[in-house]
Amino acid sequence: MIDLEKILRATPNGVLATRNGDGVATRVFQFLFMEGKNRVYFCTESDKPVYAQLTAEPNVSFCTWASDWNPVLSLNGRAIFVDDMSLKRRALDEYPLIRDIFKTPDNPVFKMFYIEVQEARTFSFAEGTQSQNP
Structure with a gap:
């Protein structure tokens, strides 16, 4: 079993x-925190293209890796937006840069979402091994 939170805490970016329409778009994102076994939280702004892309087509993939590429973690699932003030407060409390951007949890452009992880895979270049959580 892959310990998603341990890997994400060690390599949050x-x-x-x-x-993006008929194509795909990628951008750097930062993991915030996790709830349960399959809710991986992030935030964005409602006026960014990524917000429109996520609301139009919620199937996403997030990939992160350690500096030595061991492990590489890939998460696939659906992005689900939540308007939970306690989760937004948590993000503001734990991440000063997010607080600097949004100021308050009720900021209308502050959008929080989680990936409902349907599949998680790791790969180790050092060992040449793969793991998968359904």
């Missing part, structure tokens, strides 16, 4: 891939 990664690449989020979304649908």
